[in-house]
Amino acid sequence: MRAEIEQVVEGIRKRYEEPLSLCDLGEMARLTPFHMARLFREQTGLPPARFLTAVRLEEAKRRLLRTDVSIADISLGVGYASIGSFTTRFTKTFGVSPGQYRRMTQLGPDAVEFAGGSADASYAYGAIQGRLRRDDGLDHASVFVAAFHAASAGDRPARCYRVGRSSDLWTIPYVPEGRWFIEAVSLTSAQGGGCVVAGSVGPVFVTPGAVVRVDVALEPYRRVRVADSERCPLAFSLPDLYAS
Known part of the structure; x- marks a missing residue:
């Protein structure tokens, strides 16, 4: 920057x-x-x-x-x-x-923002767990992962999580039952507006008590169809937008 x-x-x-x-x-x-x-x-x-x-x-x-x-x-x-x-x-x-x-x-320190108001409180929760793949050599870089409900993809993220290192196994807890898209964003070694990589997978279906496992490949974000195109280039300068 x-x-x-x-x-x-x-x-x-x-x-x-x-x-x-x-x-x-x-x-x-x-x-x-x-x-x-x-x-x-x-x-x-x-x-x-x-x-x-x-x-x-x-x-x-x-x-x-x-x-x-x-x-x-x-x-x-x-x-x-x-x-x-x-x-x-x-x-x-x-x-x-x-x-x-x-x-x-009341849900504990791992809970993050609801995207549908208080109606979410009646849901039983599952979780989404995954690993990230990248080919830019920055496996030590942190990544911000978000889950978007399939019914409102393109809107605000319903669940967010910060992964300390790209090579770490991550888990997004407290995910309501339903179909979800997963999006991830991280810094890369390029400069300016090209210094962000992103990945997106889904939809995946979450059921109560179950852990859904996914793999997300990170690429230059302009090549990826992401649910929140404004948040991606901003994440490297304001990481809390993705942090839990």
Whole structure:
């Protein structure tokens, strides 16, 4: 990633709670707002404003799961002036309200976000387990794996997991019964927008109490039909979008 855009990414991570404007972000890169916005999208796959929203929502998720701070205070703490705007954006992005998301802690530390609201709670769970294959020599690199329900592929991921090393056996727990697509994304040795590899398999059918096993081959992401094309090029600069 270009040094100027790395500065903007780092600036957003450090100052996400502030009302950052396009001019503010341009100053971080010492570029005009227009030039910065164009380069930012080329390098990350998203406009700066959407990247800022993603950072804010990921921090909100962390606070909801790991603290007892009220939802209203979390909303203010991640840069939203209105709890209504925060709740609407959070629900649209993750499929559940902030309050529902917080109640997921009842499922334990391995549970990740629901994609269908509280109706998921009535499902019996299975799991998806797999290994990754890549030919770029980066078996030590981490990979972000997501499961998408077949009925809503192309929408938000329902289950996510971070794999420490590409060679590791991984498992996505708490997967509801049904048909699922599996998607994975990782860094590779190329530069710029080509520095991401991805893989996709499915659909696979998950049944209660069963572990479905899959193999996923990682290739340059532009060759792969993925369920979330925007998330792939962004994952290397904001890994929490795939982390559990």
